[in-house]
Amino acid sequence: MxxxxxxxxxxxxxxxxxxxxxxxxxxxxxxxxxxxxxxxxxxxxxxxxxxxxxxxxxxxxxxxxxxxxxxxxxxxxxxxxxxxxxxxxxxxxxxxxxxxxxxxxxxxxxxxxxxxxxxxxxxxxxxxxxxxxxxxxxxxxxxxxxxxxxxxxxxxxxxxxxxxxxxxxxxxxxxxxxxxxxxxxxxxxxxxxxxxxxxxxxxxxxxxxxxxxxxxxxxxxxxxxxxxxxxxxxxxxxxxxxxxxxxxxxxxxxxxxxxxxxxxxxxxxxxxxxxxxxxxxxxxxxxxxxxxxxxxxxEHLLLGAIPREATLLAYLQRSFPNVLDVHLSIGGVARYHLFVKIRKAHEGQPKNVICAAFGAHYDVKQVIVVDDDVDVHDPLQVEWAVATRFQASRDLVLIPGAQGSVLDPSTTVGFDFADGAPPPAHLQGLSAKMGLDATRPVVYHEHVFTKVRIPGEDEVDLAAEIDRDAKIDLGAA
CATH class of the missing domain: 2.30.110.10 (Electron Transport, Fmn-binding Protein; Chain A)
Incomplete structure (x- = not known):
């Protein structure tokens, strides 16, 4: 290190x-x-x-x-x-x-x-x-x-x-x-x-x-x-x-x-x-x-996210050594939405990882599992994986009535107590959990699930390639 x-x-x-x-x-x-x-x-x-x-x-x-x-x-x-x-x-x-x-x-x-x-x-x-x-x-x-x-x-x-x-x-x-x-x-x-x-x-x-x-x-x-x-x-x-x-x-x-x-x-x-x-x-x-x-x-979000990420990664890797990285997204208030990167070896494995992640910390409300060609720290890449590798009828995991965060206001919807009183402790944070398997099949035909890339794109040094003193002549209008 x-x-x-x-x-x-x-x-x-x-x-x-x-x-x-x-x-x-x-x-x-x-x-x-x-x-x-x-x-x-x-x-x-x-x-x-x-x-x-x-x-x-x-x-x-x-x-x-x-x-x-x-x-x-x-x-x-x-x-x-x-x-x-x-x-x-x-x-x-x-x-x-x-x-x-x-x-x-x-x-x-x-x-x-x-x-x-x-x-x-x-x-x-x-x-x-x-x-x-x-x-x-x-x-x-x-x-x-x-x-x-x-x-x-x-x-x-x-x-x-x-x-x-x-x-x-x-x-x-x-x-x-x-x-x-x-x-x-x-x-x-x-x-x-x-x-x-x-x-x-x-x-x-x-x-x-x-x-x-x-x-x-x-x-x-x-x-x-x-x-x-x-x-x-x-x-x-x-x-x-x-x-x-x-x-x-x-x-x-x-x-x-x-x-x-x-x-x-x-x-x-x-x-x-x-x-x-x-x-x-x-x-x-x-x-x-x-x-x-x-x-x-x-500052508030990151101080909570990083220790949780380290703990979640260690927890998942004990059962799934092919879990490579995790990220609690800022859009998910660095607590509720977890992105997990795996090197997938079995079609059922992402769902097992999803269930394990929910058990690792009760704050986690949504888990998206992606392949090793997706950067879990880039929400655009994660959304792309959901858009192109996820089908709700096949890849959705839904667990109603689980323990979640008491600070998530959506968990109190539907409760009506006298004088606006909060729910009793045993009902606070009652949450539904959702998991999305946004991974490609282990085996697929030709390049149908191969991510498009251009050879050498990651190695290009733009400072060396751009001539900052050059001018172009577009000619007369």
């Missing part, structure tokens, strides 16, 4: 983007409500946005610094073609973190107690109907109450009070930890780390076993153990070089209204009773940088 030194420091990564024309410095004073997110969205995927003194706040805000797939590969130090393999290797070979001595962590250089985070931090309000300011790039870190092993994940966090924050907790590891603590009548100690390097940010989204600390995957991506620090008010370990940390407790049997909030499917999720973090302290570096993710834009 080809590698160069990865980018393991947020500030050096931002400097690198600036040096290569990929960071735009915005005029001072940008309003935190809507305007900051609007500017970052306009720059999405072209340049990261850096906001000095937003709304007069001393702490600058940055957004969009991993908003392209190629940038994430660059941060890893690998070619884009090796992105999933490098991530998968790190997930399978974690490195235990090392703890810095007390008082040595940059993230604890400044300490605030009994301070409203809305005063200390420049927290934006992003979308039109969001219920208020949200932390969107905070790594929520918690310890398993039984084993002490940590989990790291990103959650939307509504900052609605001076000492409390409500967050969406889906049925994953953080919820399992909280339920264990809640059953004992105990709070779950947590920390929210904001402003970490791009690889630690990506590691937080790993689909890993419940006894795997994602900070160890971050170390593997770094190529060296991650430096961590013990929180000042609890036992949680956080990235020592994070810009900002909020320490607190996920309270037992306390729920408060959260939402609406514009989520990754580009729709709003409803206002509901959610879990609550009670804040104990805020710590940060001297002159910190605050990171915000604009919901439903490329």
């Amino acid at each position: 080809t590698t160069i030194a990865p980018h393991t420091d947020l500030r050096r990564w931002l400097a690198h983007l600036a040096d290569t024309g990929r960071l735009a410095v915005i005029r001072e004073g940008t309003p935190l409500k809507h305007r900051l997110a609007a500017i970052a969205k306009r720059l999405d995927g072209r340049q990261a946005a850096y906001f000095p003194r937003p709304e007069g706040h001393e702490i600058p805000v940055v957004s969009g610094f991993v908003a392209r797939r190629a940038w994430i590969a660059e941060a890893m130090g690998v070619p884009e073609s090796q992105l999933l393999a490098r991530y998968r290797h790190a997930a399978e070979h974690p490195l235990p973190w090392i703890e810095v001595a007390p008082g040595q962590a940059p993230c604890q250089q400044v300490v605030h107690r009994d301070r409203d985070p809305r005063e200390v931090l420049p927290i934006p309000t992003h979308s039109e109907h969001d219920s208020g300011p949200y932390i969107t790039a905070g790594l929520v870190i918690a310890r398993n109450p039984e084993t002490g092993v940590q989990n790291v994940s990103i959650h939307r966090i509504q900052v609605h009070a001076a000492d409390r924050m409500a967050l969406l907790v889906l049925p994953r590891h953080l919820q399992a930890f909280h339920q264990k603590a809640e059953a004992r009548g105990q709070a779950l100690e947590v920390a929210v780390a904001i402003g970490v390097d791009p690889l630690t940010l990506l590691a937080s989204q790993a689909i890993a076993p419940i006894d795997r600390d994602e900070l160890e995957i971050a170390g593997a991506l770094h190529g060296a153990p991650l430096r961590v620090a013990k929180c000042l008010t609890n036992e949680v370990r956080v990235p020592a070089d994070a810009e900002i940390v909020i320490e607190g407790r996920l309270m037992p049997r306390l729920r408060e209204p959260e939402g609406p909030f514009g989520e990754f499917p580009k729709y709003y999720s409803a206002r509901e009773q959610r879990e609550v973090i009670r804040i104990d302290a805020i710590t940060h570096r001297r002159n910190p940088v605050y990171h915000t993710i604009v919901p439903a834009e490329m």
Whole structure:
């Protein structure tokens, strides 16, 4: 695997983007409500946005610094073609973190107690109907109450009070930890780390076993153990070089209204009773940088897609070694639509791959299987394969009534509960799954399914072929 030194420091990564024309410095004073997110969205995927003194706040805000797939590969130090393999290797070979001595962590250089985070931090309000300011790039870190092993994940966090924050907790590891603590009548100690390097940010989204600390995957991506620090008010370990940390407790049997909030499917999720973090302290570096993710834009989508792709590829290849590549399409909100490339050996194999993909992650709603002459990262090629190699009467797989994403609004159509209440948990995300076998037959006559190409087309060097000084004489009209 080809590698160069990865980018393991947020500030050096931002400097690198600036040096290569990929960071735009915005005029001072940008309003935190809507305007900051609007500017970052306009720059999405072209340049990261850096906001000095937003709304007069001393702490600058940055957004969009991993908003392209190629940038994430660059941060890893690998070619884009090796992105999933490098991530998968790190997930399978974690490195235990090392703890810095007390008082040595940059993230604890400044300490605030009994301070409203809305005063200390420049927290934006992003979308039109969001219920208020949200932390969107905070790594929520918690310890398993039984084993002490940590989990790291990103959650939307509504900052609605001076000492409390409500967050969406889906049925994953953080919820399992909280339920264990809640059953004992105990709070779950947590920390929210904001402003970490791009690889630690990506590691937080790993689909890993419940006894795997994602900070160890971050170390593997770094190529060296991650430096961590013990929180000042609890036992949680956080990235020592994070810009900002909020320490607190996920309270037992306390729920408060959260939402609406514009989520990754580009729709709003409803206002509901959610879990609550009670804040104990805020710590940060001297002159910190605050990171915000604009919901439903490329930074948000890619951070979710790449770890899922690596996991899905590994899962499928265990049963189907001829699966070559996978891609969660941006049009499918980088969660719901999966493209799978295979080297087909049996006519029934694509349907088996489809069924396996649905079992690999419940968010996956549609799977398209294509041949090895189709680039799954190019939606035009995938659509071409569907147009010319798929027949619905023969190649369609339909599975009604399966578990899907609770954030997919189409799953709630047809449910009618009193006063517009959401469906109960056991009915949320009830989804139909669709698979399309867009592969050509294993055996076909002559060139009927051979993709048209021109010999040498991929090797043409246009710079060498075009005479930029030549003029043509078209003669008189």
